[in-house]
Structure formats: C-alpha cells, structure tokens
Amino acid sequence: AQKVTQAQTEISVVEKEDVTLDCVYETRDTTYYLFWYKQPPSGELVFLIRRNSFDEQNEISGRYSWNFQKSTSSFNFTITASQVVDSAVYFCALSVSGGYQKVTFGTGTKLQVIP
C-alpha cells in the first residue's frame, strides 16, 4: 500500500518570504510517480509537477522548486519570494506504475501568504 504524509497542516508566511512544504512518501514499488497539486479557493486541483522515481534531479520552474530525495523518501516543494496568489492548499501525491492514475494523496498543507 502507498502512503503520503504531509506533516504541516497549515503554514503562514509573510509575502516575499520563502517557504518549504514537506512531503514524505511510502511505497514498496520501485517505479512510481510523485506529484504536487495546488487547490486554490475556487476548489479545482491544478497540476504543478510530476516526477518519476528514476529521476532525482531537482527541478525549478520560476519561483517553484522541488527537491526529490529517494534516500529519505521525500519530495519537498519550495516557493521562493511567496506571493498572496500562492495562498492555497497544496497536495503531494503518489501513484505506482500500472498505467492509469490511481493516485494516493496526502492530507494537504494549507499555505497562507500574508501581505
């Protein structure tokens, strides 16, 4: 069985601060995919990134960066110079190989960016 743990329930930061959202996962599969989704107040989840288990390269996309470490089973997400529009619930998720997207989600981290 798969498990995703997001220990931070809520985080508040002041605008322009950097913030890291933690994600720890568990799986016995050697091939798997990790995801981050953003859920703004409007409700729909928005895809941010997918990484496969064979690619440990860190990724940067604008103010967003992701740190994947298989040794600690972590896939952390950092927002640099946070903005009010970053306020949302962020979900880390995992799916194993097998084709379709039967995804296991963490419980989410609610990020509030204060102006």
Add this chain to the structure above:
Amino acid sequence: NAGVMQNPRHLVRRRGQEARLRCSPMKGHSHVYWYRQLPEEGLKFMVYLQKENIIDESGMPKERFSAEFPKEGPSILRIQQVVRGDSAAYFCASSPDERNEKLFFGSGTQLSVL
C-alpha cells in the same frame, strides 16, 4: 477550452435520499476518475472509468455507490440512501489517455447530508 465541469456545485440531501453527481470531462478526454475528500483528509480514489466501461472501482464502497460513463453524456456518480457519513467533496478528473502525465480536475461537488 472548457475545463472539467461538475454539477451541481453544492448538493443538500436528507438521509435516505439519492444523490446524483455529474461530471463532463474536458473535450477529447475519454478517461474519468472520481475522488472523494472527507473533511481534514486528502483525496481518496473511488473509481476509474473509460467510455462505457468501469476499469477500477476498488475505492468505491460496495453498497449504495455506483458510477457510469455512458457513450453519450456526462459521467454520473450515484449514491443511494445517503447517510451523514457520505458528506464530503466529490471531485471528478479527466485525462485524454491512460498514461497522461496529469489529471485535470473539476471544482468538485460538495455533498451535505442532513
């Protein structure tokens, strides 16, 4: 391009009534997933459908819940004889194929059972 459309956005039912949740996937998408989000929890997989076929319903309760995705029309998640524990946000997601990188989610239906 319209995104994934779910309706209604909010649904209130009394115990014992039926709830029907609708999901129209993005244009060109023939793969639909339903997820449920209970309060203070992450989303939980319920069912995966392709046109006219249920591929995986391992996350769906054995009784009272059913899902369909007909050849024409939206996907429907049906809950019969609702109970208070069914109160949750139900999300639909679609993808153009089985192995697509990401899911496209709707805004969800918030079901409240009185």
